[in-house]
Amino acid sequence: MSIVKEAAVTQDTPASAEVKRGTEIRLDHVTKDYGLAVPAVDDISLTIEPGEFMTFLGPSGSGKTTTLNLIAGFETLTAGTIALNGTEVGSLPPHKRNLGMLFQNYALFPHLTVAQNVAYPLRERKLPKPEIVRKVAEVLELVQLTGRDDNFPSQLSGGQQQRVALARAIVFDPKVLLLDEPLGALDRNLRASLQAEIRRIHREVGSTFVFVTHDQEEAMNLSDRIALFNAGHLEQVGTPEALYRDPETLFAARFLGDSNVFELDERPHSATTSWHGLTWAVAPHTVAVPRPSLSHYAVVVRPEDVNVTRSASEAPRGTNAVPARVRDVEFMGSYRTLMLEFGTSGVVGRARIDASESQVALGDEVVASWSPERQRIVAA
Amino acid sequence: MTSLDTRALLTASAPPRRGRRRRDRGVDPTPWWLSMTGALVAMYLILPTLFVIPMSFSSSSTFQFPPKNFSLDLYVNFFTKPVWLTSLGNSVLVAILAAILATVVGTAAAVGLDRLTGRVAGLMRTLLMVSIVTPGIVIAVAVYASFLQWHLTGSLLGYVLAHAALGVPFVLVSVTSALGGFDPALLRASASLGASPLRSFVRVTMPLISRGIVTGAIFAFVTSFDEVVIALFLRAPTFQTLPVQMYNSVTVEIDPTISAASSLIVVAVTIIFLVPQLVGTRKKNR
Numbered sequence: 001m002s003i004v005k006e007a008a009v010t011q012d013t014p015a016s017a018e019v020k021r022g023t024e025i026r027l028d029h030v031t032k033d034y035g036l037a038v039p040a041v042d043d044i045s046l047t048i049e050p051g052e053f054m055t056f057l058g059p060s061g062s063g064k065t066t067t068l069n070l071i072a073g074f075e076t077l078t079a080g081t082i083a084l085n086g087t088e089v090g091s092l093p094p095h096k097r098n099l100g101m102l103f104q105n106y107a108l109f110p111h112l113t114v115a116q117n118v119a120y121p122l123r124e125r126k127l128p129k130p131e132i133v134r135k136v137a138e139v140l141e142l143v144q145l146t147g148r149d150d151n152f153p154s155q156l157s158g159g160q161q162q163r164v165a166l167a168r169a170i171v172f173d174p175k176v177l178l179l180d181e182p183l184g185a186l187d188r189n190l191r192a193s194l195q196a197e198i199r200r201i202h203r204e205v206g207s208t209f210v211f212v213t214h215d216q217e218e219a220m221n222l223s224d225r226i227a228l229f230n231a232g233h234l235e236q237v238g239t240p241e242a243l244y245r246d247p248e249t250l251f252a253a254r255f256l257g258d259s260n261v262f263e264l265d266e267r268p269h270s271a272t273t274s275w276h277g278l279t280w281a282v283a284p285h286t287v288a289v290p291r292p293s294l295s296h297y298a299v300v301v302r303p304e305d306v307n308v309t310r311s312a313s314e315a316p317r318g319t320n321a322v323p324a325r326v327r328d329v330e331f332m333g334s335y336r337t338l339m340l341e342f343g344t345s346g347v348v349g350r351a352r353i354d355a356s357e358s359q360v361a362l363g364d365e366v367v368a369s370w371s372p373e374r375q376r377i378v379a380a
Numbered sequence: 381m382t383s384l385d386t387r388a389l390l391t392a393s394a395p396p397r398r399g400r401r402r403r404d405r406g407v408d409p410t411p412w413w414l415s416m417t418g419a420l421v422a423m424y425l426i427l428p429t430l431f432v433i434p435m436s437f438s439s440s441s442t443f444q445f446p447p448k449n450f451s452l453d454l455y456v457n458f459f460t461k462p463v464w465l466t467s468l469g470n471s472v473l474v475a476i477l478a479a480i481l482a483t484v485v486g487t488a489a490a491v492g493l494d495r496l497t498g499r500v501a502g503l504m505r506t507l508l509m510v511s512i513v514t515p516g517i518v519i520a521v522a523v524y525a526s527f528l529q530w531h532l533t534g535s536l537l538g539y540v541l542a543h544a545a546l547g548v549p550f551v552l553v554s555v556t557s558a559l560g561g562f563d564p565a566l567l568r569a570s571a572s573l574g575a576s577p578l579r580s581f582v583r584v585t586m587p588l589i590s591r592g593i594v595t596g597a598i599f600a601f602v603t604s605f606d607e608v609v610i611a612l613f614l615r616a617p618t619f620q621t622l623p624v625q626m627y628n629s630v631t632v633e634i635d636p637t638i639s640a641a642s643s644l645i646v647v648a649v650t651i652i653f654l655v656p657q658l659v660g661t662r663k664k665n666r
Contacts, residue, residue: 107569121573
C-alpha cells in the first residue's frame, strides 16, 4: 500500500502532460469483490494525471479490466471512490460519465454505416446536423478513413473497424479515453501501425488515455506510465523505463522483459551479498524497498547487462561474476542470446551478446559478469 | 397455423424433375419413394384448402363438392351480410391489439430474461411458455371463470387480454432466438457514447432484433385471429369474432358462406406470413 501511494506521488510528471487538457482520474481504495475467495480488485489507490497515457498491465485475471470497467461504470464499486477531476462518479451510470471507450471486438453497430456509427454519440448529445456532419468528417480524416462514410462495418477490415471505433470514441471530445485491449484481435503488423496511430491521436487530442493490455511490449511502447497489476493489487506504478530498470519485485522484473534471477536467503544489509558461496557487491540504491507481504529477495540482472568472458580474469574490474556453462546459442539477427547455466546451481539464465562475437560456442565454460550498478535486488 | 406449414411444404417439396436436369452428380439422386412420400404429405396438408377454395365459388346454398356452377354469391354474402363483416372487423381489431400487447410484453420478457441466468431465468421462461402446452379448453375455462367475475366476458378488453396471453410465448421464442445473435458489448459501447439504457434499446437493440420482433408479432396476430375456443366462451351477442361466427354458421345455420370466409383467411394469413421473408430479403439487398 505505502509503496503504491509513494509511487503515485513521487513519480515525475510525464512530458506529454504539459498541455493539461485531459481529466485527472483518482482511484482511492478501490475494491471490487464478487464474493469469491479473493477480491477481483483489492484496495487500489492510483492517480492518473490529466492528459497522461496510463497503461494497466498485468496477466489475465489480475484485475486490470475490472478496474477499467469500474472507471467506465460497467461494474459497481464494492468499496472506495473514483473521482474524475475531483468529482466523485462512483454512483453515476456509464452513459453519464462522458468517457470514450474502445473495445477489443470493436463493438461497432452493424446496422449503421461508418458515418452513422461515428455520429452516434453526437446525435445522443443533440448537436445540430451541420455540426455533426463537420465533426464526423474531421474525425474520419484524423483516423485516415475519409471516403468510407457509407460503408457498413462488415465491409471493413479489422484494423479499419477499430479505427472507426476510435473515431467514434473521440468524436465527442471525451476527457478520458478507455481502451480495453483494443489491439488484441489484430495481427502483428496492424498492431504496430495502430499503436503509432493511437500515440499520434493521444498527442493530438490531449485527453487522458487509460489502456489495458497484457502485452508488456505494447505497454512499454505506448505509455507515459504503467500500472502493473498482479492478483487484484498494484504491483508497481511508474514510467516504462523505471519499471524495466528498477523493478520493485520479482513479479515486476519477470513480467517486463527477460531477467536472470538469483534468489537470496535474506535482504542484503551490508555492501555485499552472497549467492551459492560467491560474494557480490551491492550498490545501496539498487536495493528495493521491503514489502510486508514478501519475505524473500533476489538479484535480478537483465540479459543485455551481462558480459560473457572466457575467464574470471578477463571480466571487467569491479563486476560481480559467476561461472556459467553455455547451454544454447540463439541467433536473433542483430544479436545472439546465450542460454547459461550458472555454477552448479542449476539456475538458468540468458545473456545477450553481439552477433559478430563468435568466440563462444555450445558447451563452453565461461564467466558471466555485470556491474553492481546494473543489478537490482527485488522482493520476491 | 396450418397455412404456414402448407406454405413451407409447398416450397420445400418442389415437383421432382428427374431427367430434365441432372445437376448434382456427386450427391445421391432423390429416390422415387422419397419424392412420393413428400408429395403425399404435401397433398395431405393442402387438401382441405383444395376443397374449400373451389367450394367458395359454388352457387349452391348448401355445401357441395365439386361445385356445380361457378359464382361469386358466397363472396357477395360475406361482404354484404353485416354479421360476417362485423365479426371480421372484430377479429382484425382483437388480433391487432392482442399482437401489439403480446409483442410488447414478450419482447420485454425476452430482453429481461436474456440478461438473467440460472434457475430463476429457466423457471420464468417455462412459466411464460405454459400457455403453449396447456390445452386450449383448460385455458378457456380458466379465462371464462375469472373474466365472469371481472365482467370482461364479451368485451374487447377481455378478448385482447386472453389472446395476448396466448401470443406472448411466440414472441418470447422468436425474440429470444434473435437476441442469441446480439452482441451485448454493443450496449456497453452505446452507454459509453452517452446513450441511456432506453435510448440504447431503441437505437441499437431494436433494429438488430427487428426480425425476431416482427416474426413474433405475426405469430401473435395469427394465433389470435384463428383462436376459437376461448372466443366461444367469451362471446356475447354484441361482440363475436370471425372464427366464432364461422362455427355458428355451420352448427346453427348451415351457411356455405364459411367457405368464402375460409378461403379469404387462408389467402390473408399466407400473405401475412410472407411479410417477414420479404422484409428479410430487402435488408439483405441493401
